[in-house]
Amino acid sequence: MDLTWPLLRQLTGKDRTGRGQAVKSAATEALRARTAGADRVVKSICPYCAVGCGQNVYVRDERVVQIEGDPDSPISRGRLCPKGAATLQLTTDSGRQRQALYRPPGATGWQAIDLATAMDMVADRIIATRRETWEQERDGRRTARTMGIASLGGATLDNEENYLIKKLLTSLGVVQIENQARVCHSSTVVGLGTSFGRGGATTFMQDLQHSDCVVIQGSNFAEAHPVGFQWVMEAKARGAVVIHVDPRFTRTSALADLHVPIRAGSDVAFLGAIINHVLENDLYFHEYVVNYTNAATILNEDYRDAEDGDGVFSGFDAAGHTYDDESWQYDGMQAAPASGDRDSDYQRRSGRVPPGRPEITGSAGIPMDGTPRRDETLRDPRCVMQVLRRHFARYTPEMVEQVCGVPRRLFEEVCRHLTENSGPDRTSEFVYAVGWTQHSDGSQFVRAASILQLLLGNIGRPGGGIQALRGHASIQGSSDIPTLFNLLPGYIPMPHAHEHERLHDFLRADAPHGGFWANMPAYLVSLLKAWWGDSARPDNDFRFDYLPRLTGSHSTYDTVMSQLAGGCKGYILLGENPAVGSANARMQRLGMAELDWLVVRDLNLIESATWWKDGPEIETGELATADIGTEVFFLPAAAHTEKSGSFTNTNRWLQWHHQAVEPAGDARSDLWFMYHLGRIIREKLAGSRDQKDAPVLELTWDYPVEGATAEPSAEAVLAEINGWDAQGRPLSGYAGLADDGSTACGCWIYCGVYAGGVNQAARRKPWTEQSWIAAEWAWAWPANRRILYNRASARPDGSPWSERKQLVWWDEPAQRWTGHDEPDVEAGKSPAYRPPPDARGVAALSGIDPFIMQADGKGWLFAPAGVVDGPLPTHYEPQDSPVANPLYGHQRNPARKLYPHADNRYHPSGDDPGASVFPYVVTTYRLTEHFTAGGMSRFTPYLSELQPEMFCEVSPGLAAERGLVHGDWATIITARNAIEARVMVTDRMPSLRLDGRVLHQIGLPFHFGPNGLAKGDAANELASISLDPNSHIQEVKALSADIRPGRRPRGPALRELVRSYQRRAGIGEHTGTEA
């Protein structure tokens, strides 16, 4: 274009009306896409939910100028949800905190602090608190730990960061190490792990497209995982039926063929009735069930079902609220025996399975010994199939109407779709999220779906399986490399003080001869070698005694109780905001107010960092800033674009994100923080002869650092996680691990991610250049398998069930398993193989066993061990429920875990006096526009404007009953606290009819808090701490409450309102605590 005057161009050119090229300005002419002018494009992964969308980060002049979807990613195909699309603002916005801050005890405000000084002070605090609270023994047993320090957070961080957190803090004797995985999906690990052998989703996102029927229940897929939902839409476009079972009509329901409204917390009754329907109408997949599940296995004759105990199984200790699972065992097979030195009193108190132990099923099933008896005719009255029939017989369509509020017609529709779309030629998939896990029997919700999918023959097959939708970028990773109190990397259990004095005892107890755990010595010894290097030798048990010992539950909720009681003095928050995100948020803050010191690492000044000056308790007068002695350090974190590392997505895919730019100001990665914290502590303790300092001084802690900030090399940490042999060569898989100390490996299930010295997690072959399995994109555990248990996609003889649903099959001429995916069976194990009677370990599994992590090789319809609150899912009401349990005399899960406390009162339920004071059901949830407790969304303008304020969703019926006005305010009250919210009256929140009454439900998004741009009261103020006994997850998906119009009171009147409700309902310390 020439640069003459526009008028001249208009008169002389073609654009005579002057509305086209003639008027183009010089600036317009010079306009170029900033993506085109970038100096480099850095490959990254979205830091929000666990779908794991690919991102391209465009850098110009060492600044990130644009972030958008990576079109090569087989998961996301270049697409991003609003949060993913807002990552440019998340990471580069001027509002982000980049200055280290310090609040001295009693101070009313922050002061800037030099980062090096802050690090030094934090190291001093850790050393001092550790010394003051060191516990060498408890009750005469060696514990070698400190209960004075706790950490929380990790699911938003990289695997490498989680690894350093766990490694350093464990060496310091800290056992209270927890993260979001506890409060989000710990029930998944238990539910899926005991059923199938591994505690992760059985399939991967893209395979949803092959499903003939997708049942989304306990998940708001389209809203919480929008980019993953594209694969549901693909299935729908191919003719699949999409069903959404949910208390609310959500953006997921809007795209479903069938929406089934259900009372929050009643899913076991619903799923149990489908199981009953399948069994009674003989609709189960016979050949699959007989060969691949434990349906034929015969149970111990001492077993008594909940059917005979009015909701309680045999082995229940009413005083301790715990089960002894002895009577649930198979006839002829036993769960791994406890070691001989366990004291009987401890055993009686805690049952056979120690607290937190069910989660060892995260990567392999429950260890068992022996060979069970089977009756393949399924007629023996003690065989699992017959026990199942009896157990679920009372779960009828009438009961579904009464318990769930689901009309019979809708229930039967679901049954029809599911059963018509399951079988040799068709598959159905279940998708769930925290709508199932966050209950006082959440693990059993997941178990119920597992049983149903096994009966229908949908596990291990294309378009089948159970998809667990996790909600943080690496929440699967923070379970695999656990920042969790009860686990070591790879789901190896943390040793308990009572049982495991020596490595030998520990391995004898937990790694018996049969099944997969037989190889545990190699995994544990390799881990100890990775942590303590040359110091770990056979003659010193490879430093097994350097691991601190557990003495019960040390979950994040136990930590809060300990803070309130003055036991826990120091707290490190790493990308987690418990003041908003954990149950009974007020108690979280009251606990923090008792601390000596608190370290908060985050992108923004979240509520957990500022409660001491502007928290709700300051406003009510319960706390006064000047009286709060807690020292607070705020250390700004680096964003995902400012560090390298791997996230493990919800389908076990490890995806590497590369650093694009250096973090600004004091912002640092958590890898940097943990590494340098460890370095400083080790320098300060150097020369110490105190035996408690030996584990941290002898720790291998020599990672190479790079750049101006001395950032440790994340790839070096990944190499340690992967492991090496005696010559230092990277291992290619966990089969290469040895128990003699010749190999080191930081996490055995991740062994192979650095095979050949190549970062396999960074592989990025575009999806357009490979099959839908996308085996050359990133790396998945175990052994890069994408669909778990895929042996079950073939008949017992090794041929596919159908051409349409083929996945892996036995190649007879080649004598090998082959197919689209990496076969989940020993490659050369013929379908004809039958183990000799004396076979051990993996050799004890036959050629038809698809669940190779299970001791018996079968999918567990019935869980003879590993689930502490019953071998079969049983409907119990939530801890606080306005409905009486119509199925059993036992109202609630008899084995649930309670924390009675003046600040954690429970409600009367069902027909109890006072229950009518809290007549409505509250359920909490996410919105597309926000992220968990808001730390990564409420401070971001583009997300905040989309959902700027806390609201409650109510039906027109409830609005009329309580006089609630749309757009006005309402106050929601429980025995814990009261919150206010704007009122949204909507048909999307259907009122239910059950047992002759109308039941109203109240919907509350849980993201909001007082800080940031999008504000409001936190829904978690209302929830009690009442936990699933397996997973220690809190029940926040169903609780009872009252609602009334208007704003909540201010000042001391707020507590008075709550107390008045407690008085009206007659609430005391024992309310709701009965078995």
Next chain:
Amino acid sequence: MAFDLDEKLADGRVGFFTDTSVCIGCKACEVACKEWNAVPDDGMTFTGMSYDNTVGLGADTWRHVAFVEQRRPLGHQEPGVGDMDFRWLMASDVCKHCTHAACLDVCPTGSLFRTEYGTVVVQEDVCNGCGYCVPACPFGVIGKRETTGVAAKCTMCYDRLGAGEEPACAKTCPTDSIQFGDLDELRERAERRLEQLRAAGAGSARLYGHDPDDGVGGTGAFFLLLDEPEVYGLPPDPVVTTRDLPSMWRHVGVAALALLAGVAASAWRRQS
């Protein structure tokens, strides 16, 4: 017909086809648009209008997702919310990039112009903030940004098109509800999708803006809707507001001539 009589949109005109039947209302389009174009936030106001808190298109919202809760059935869907029918419609609205664009017609500065892709774009450096374009738009799309005083609206990511990239909203859309491409090809695709939906029982499905014979000569951004346009806040029968300008000018001309003739006649009479 419109003022731009000589407007011949070149072959290769590009556009948006927004298929609202697969929209999940996630608003990724709104955010991706703002990120790319550095559009400021539009205020933190809870509206109570279902999940819509950005209310409508304007200077600071170039993609806008409407949420419509209706007691009406959606095709074969079984909503299960009691005895009534129910559906929740979502639709992402955007500048229509009209064939006959009134904003362009009235712009006195040449700030608004027709690009080589057939789209309509505001040049911020040229705009003098007169605001004529704001009431001229039959869809209420364009607005004046308070902070800068100049007009602002969707550019269909003019700069990205030059780099061979699709617009940010279309690229990010998780379910491909927003599709970008050659306009003729999109129109064919939309017809096929419409047939498919109607066969599946969505009798109220329709296309909006696809027809070159409508009041704006067809739009460069058109939609598949599941109900009447009014339900989504779209005008049912948009007409380019400058449609009558040519005839108005003709009438003015005739009147002027008549006046002149009259003046001449009276002058002649006075003379004689």
